Amino acid sequence: MPKLEKGILLGFYFVQFLTGLSDASALFLVACGLSLIFGVLRIVNLAHGSFYMVGAYLAYYLIANFPQGAFFFWAGILLAALTVGTIGIVIETLLLRRLYYAPELFILFATFGIVLIFQDLSRWFFGAEDILGQQAPGLAGSIDIMGVLLPQYDVVLIVIAPLILVGLWFFLYRTRWGILVRAATEDREMSDALGVNQSRLFTGVFFLGSCLAGLGGAIQLPKGGANLLMDLNIIAAAFVVVVVGGMGSIPGAYLAAVIIGELSAFGVLIFPQSTLVLMFLLMAVVLVMRPHGLLGNAEPEVQGAAKMSTATLKPASKKLKLLGLALLILLFMMPVFVGSFGLVLMTEIALFALASMSLYFIMGPGGMVSFGHAAFFGGGAYAAALTVHYMQTPMELAILLAPLLVGLVALIIGWFCVRLSGVYLAMLTLACAQICWSIVFQWGKFTGGDDGILGIWPSAWASDKTVFYYLTLILCIGGIMALRHFIFAPFGYTLRACRDSSLRVDSIGINRHRHQWFAFTLAGTFAGFAGGIYVFSKGNVFPDVMAIPRSFDFLFMILLGGIETLFGPIAGSAAFTWLHDQIARIDYWQLILGCIFILLVIAFPDGIAGSIHTRLGRYFED
Amino acid sequence: MEHNIQDIILNVESLNTYYGKAQILFDLALHVYCGEVVVLLGRNGAGKTTVLKSIMGMISSKSGRVFFKGKSIDKLPPYKCCALGLGYVPQDRRIFKGLTVLENLEVGRQPPSEGYGEWTPARLLELFPNLAERRNHLAGMLSGGEQQMLTIARTLMGNPELIILDEPTEGLAPVIVNHLLTTIQRLKSEGISILMAEQNLNFARSISDRACIVYQGQIRYQSPIAELSQAAYEKYCAL
Incomplete structure (x- = not known):
């Protein structure tokens, strides 16, 4: 660390803190989509990282082909998210719907198949080169905080995540759809018997979750760009966020994403080599203190899902x-x-x-x-x-x-x-x-x-x-x-x-x-x-x-x-x-x-x- | 009370249902007339719940027909049965614990079918005053009796013409059972038909028109409730 004056040092730590917050945004979007989908569909969607990656690539190509200007930049990002959501609908209706009553592992496997397919398709469409994202028009500069510079775009990222958090809360607690989603999270068979069309609800939730992942990939584009390693890297981090925050808890996902963002931001100063070890330590501590995550409840019983292996093993004849x-x-x-x-x-x-x-x-x-x-x-x-x-x-x-x-x-x-x-x-x-x-x-x-x-x-x-x-x-x-x-x-x-x-x-x-x-x-x-x-x-x-x-x-x-x-x-x-x-x-x-x-x-x-x-x-x- | 064949609201014909390889229902036949309260009696494990879940489409039966208001519903998923006017109240209540009382009602909301009064949260809270006081509480915080009321109220939000009740009195205090009795009588007076599984014979006697005894996956005996034979009851239901 460079030797700095006291005032600058304080600014340096503050900016580092803000960087951590902005890093948390994309992670939060992916993790809360994952959590939402798991809550209702009981699917751990490994392809969620792929959606994130595709969101970043799509945003890059849309923005590159749109006219210049702030409006088209944000339209490109939004359109990328919606396109990823649509891809999600296709996958849900054509593939996952056939598997809802299969053992969990089978569904996971199918989603990993999607990961592999998206890997090669992305390489085919977008090429193997790492892509540097475009700068957001009007937000390419930096702001001075106590003598230290923070990119303006980081401020946008810091603001987006809490906005999405509030928006999701409003959706889940103040709309009929949100109530149905929460009911299905608790007991989907019962809500079916009360007249709620589960297939439509599932498709809707999968669309929303996929959009969030795509949005996550798209908004981090100016900061992190796009590459073919994004999918598995983010999915592992998103799993940690979900486990730390508590499965199904969206505020928990935000809290955990922020903690992990800060941990990486400050961890870099202490162990520049392996920030991921810190993530593991955090997860370990949380799991020992609170096995269901910071804001999570006890694991809900999975209703209607088949068990993995039930056969009685017998010694061979x-x-x-x-x-x-x-x-x-x-x-x-x-x-x-x-x-x-x-x-x-x-x-x-x-x-x-x-x-x-x-x-x-x-x-x-x-x-x-x-x-x-x-x-x-x-x-x-x-x-x-x-x-x-x-x-x-x-x-x-x-x-x-x-x-x-x-x-x-x-x-x-x-x-x-x-x-x-x-x-x-x-x-x-x-x-x-x-x-x-x-x-x-x-x-x-x-x-x-x-x-x-x-x-x-x-x-x-x-x-x-x-x-x-x-x-x-x-x-x-x-x-x-x-x-x-x-x-x-x-x-x-x-x-x-x-x-x-x-x-x-x-x-x-x-x-x-x-x-x-x-x-x-x-x-x-x-x-x-x-x-x-x-x-x-x-x-x-x-x-x-x-x-x-x-x-x-x-x-x-x-x-x-x-x-x-x-x-x-x-x-x-x-x-x-x-x-x-x-x-x-x-x-x-x-x-x-x-x-x-x-x-x-x-x-x-x-x-x-x-x-x-x-x-x-x-x-x-x- | 005399009934015409066209007054049948629910008709079940030769239903065969399996859990894996084990057959639970054997050619089970059953019918309910409009406005009638039918009770299914039988021991634990006789197949009462399976009958109700098969009708509702929550378990897919291997063969057999189910007609509701003349329409075949044996291949329909539960939510479509519900939309046609079937209401289901499960045995273990299964309220949404993390939702408030009003939100629980919202989940059950369906447009009313013709000729049946529209149940609104306001009307239901009038019917169940205990729930009115706790309308914004989480349902998980309610007592057992209140939860049973909520699960009935939630089903009524779908404006059903026939309600399937699975052992409504199970685990309730006698005073609550009395309250339940008046509630069901009220529903009957509104013209709603009821098919109910029950172990409490006194409760069944005081509310239902006809009894069917389920034994080993078949209806072995049925009669108007007043003529229910003690011998048959002891043969098939006593432990």
């Missing part, structure tokens, strides 16, 4: 075990049939199978859906890479150390996560994972940042592809069998009891949180184990391995394989890895993957193993 044994023998004979490229793919499949199995462990029997499992998988990869890089540990030791270090991280993250449930928990895991990612990404000196860590190769004896394949296969099968053992051990039964009836479990004297915490840690450890081996199979590691899309890859594997059977994750990772390998060479492959996500959710909710089980399961019973 003798016939199925024989089949499994045959599959194992086939896997061990693989090097005879496939070339070295095929072996690399098989190695990857085995590692992903273990990682997605560990996710399945908390998701299926544990009932805790995590959107941030890549943090553990990637954490394991980084833990192994860093120990090799800085301490020259041999591969064998690094593979052992990775899960232990990641287990420690999972122990810390898990302690917070098990205090929540359902989508709140999912959002928290996503936010935690995004923070882990940004630590790795921002702390370039230690982790290599975007350049990653290179040259992490296996020990000499395992450097042959075939030997490494056998090593991976044995370790992964061991890991998967260990997880299976936990599922059918008394611990696994207790875990399922916690999932199915938390009240009953509490009343018979089981410490639910402790069981779930242990399961969470265990899952993280095994994912870290897989990650530790993964880095040696690749020879290098980049922050991508911890990013949100990777977390969704694991979820996708489970969904693709089928969530009702233990074999699902394994089948899913094989199918996914093969599919990914096939389409990754195509230019707009994210678009294709997104479409496959959505198709899968709508048409094949049972997944591969699930469908086979339904059709042929009876032939394999004892």
Whole structure:
């Protein structure tokens, strides 16, 4: 910090405070749209960040093509917001409406498919270059506050958020529509029975929420511009805002956005490297003091939504075990049939199978859906890479150390996560994972940042592809069998009891949180184990391995394989890895993957193993 | 009281409803005449609530027909049934706790159907004086009895011609039950038909015209309430 006189210093802090307020505006708009949509539709709309991004791009192109002048500038911003709202209507009526009675995870998945599609469409339409936003006409200057300059546009941003807050309050508390929205937030089945057309209400709310996200993207354009990373960056921050402010509370969203804005504004002065860590600390403190957020109420029961996994898991029958044994023998004979490229793919499949199995462990029997499992998988990869890089540990030791270090991280993250449930928990895991990612990404000196860590190769004896394949296969099968053992051990039964009836479990004297915490840690450890081996199979590691899309890859594997059977994750990772390998060479492959996500959710909710089980399961019973 | 077939306001024919794979209703048939109060008696789990929810479209039945005022409503979503003049009062009240009393009434507001008086908040607050005092309180702050009144008032805001009442007396103090009785009599005198599930036999006797006994998902017995056979009641309803 530069040395300044006392008066200027005060001005400097004041301007910093105002900057924080103006940063909070866009975040608030996105978060309150997210909160509104979740409240009524019970959808955590991951595509909300995409709407924000599209709002920024659209505003840029509209303003660029309009005549000059203040009127056209603001008309462009408003039109961008309304266009995003219209896109929201199309998505709601064509896609989401089909999924309202599907399990929450499926809907989330569909919205993540939309994220992928919008990523590629935006790249296609708007190009991959970062765009610098236009200045607002008449507001390009700065004002002098106690000798320090503040851009005039920041003042506009500071004013807009409270205006929207008041406008929304008026809408929700003083109009018939607002009353219906609040009624549907509490009990949508009942308001349906009282004559309120839910579909129309849902479409209306989705339109409003999407408009707010688009407006958020558009108004921050003069300050922040537009780029293709905006979507996932804002969605993680918006999740934190919603969790901190309290789900469904719009004043809470504003309060939390302001706190986070200020935290970043002043945090930059103290830890310029990792302001996101401060965000995490804030969230942690709030969740410990007030589990439902600053202004939130207890989680409302979700009425009419289906549970994720309800099937009773049974140990495999003798016939199925024989089949499994045959599959194992086939896997061990693989090097005879496939070339070295095929072996690399098989190695990857085995590692992903273990990682997605560990996710399945908390998701299926544990009932805790995590959107941030890549943090553990990637954490394991980084833990192994860093120990090799800085301490020259041999591969064998690094593979052992990775899960232990990641287990420690999972122990810390898990302690917070098990205090929540359902989508709140999912959002928290996503936010935690995004923070882990940004630590790795921002702390370039230690982790290599975007350049990653290179040259992490296996020990000499395992450097042959075939030997490494056998090593991976044995370790992964061991890991998967260990997880299976936990599922059918008394611990696994207790875990399922916690999932199915938390009240009953509490009343018979089981410490639910402790069981779930242990399961969470265990899952993280095994994912870290897989990650530790993964880095040696690749020879290098980049922050991508911890990013949100990777977390969704694991979820996708489970969904693709089928969530009702233990074999699902394994089948899913094989199918996914093969599919990914096939389409990754195509230019707009994210678009294709997104479409496959959505198709899968709508048409094949049972997944591969699930469908086979339904059709042929009876032939394999004892 | 003699009825003509064209006076039937609600007619249910061979209704089959499932929860997942478990069948709850078996070819259930039922009818309500205009202005009649019909009570469904039966044990817990006999299927009374399922009948009511199936009629309202809150559970989709697998087969069977439901006619309301001669129109087929078995495929309609609840809000359309409501618009036709069906009112539903749920068992567990389900008031909107975070909304005020007046806002709760607003949610139920529907345009009146022909020949039925328009219920306004003013008229309803006159009918339920307790609610009038608390019109701007959050509904979550009301007592159980007041909540039961509110849930009926809220449904009346839709100006229904037939009200479905699911165990209205459950969990209410005797003095409130008496108040409820006069309220329902008042509604009946306005010409509103009522289909009600009830476990309280005394209450049912004093208000309804006809009793239907639901047993294992079927109507096993029905008669005018005055002729309700003790033997049938004990066979199907006693524990």
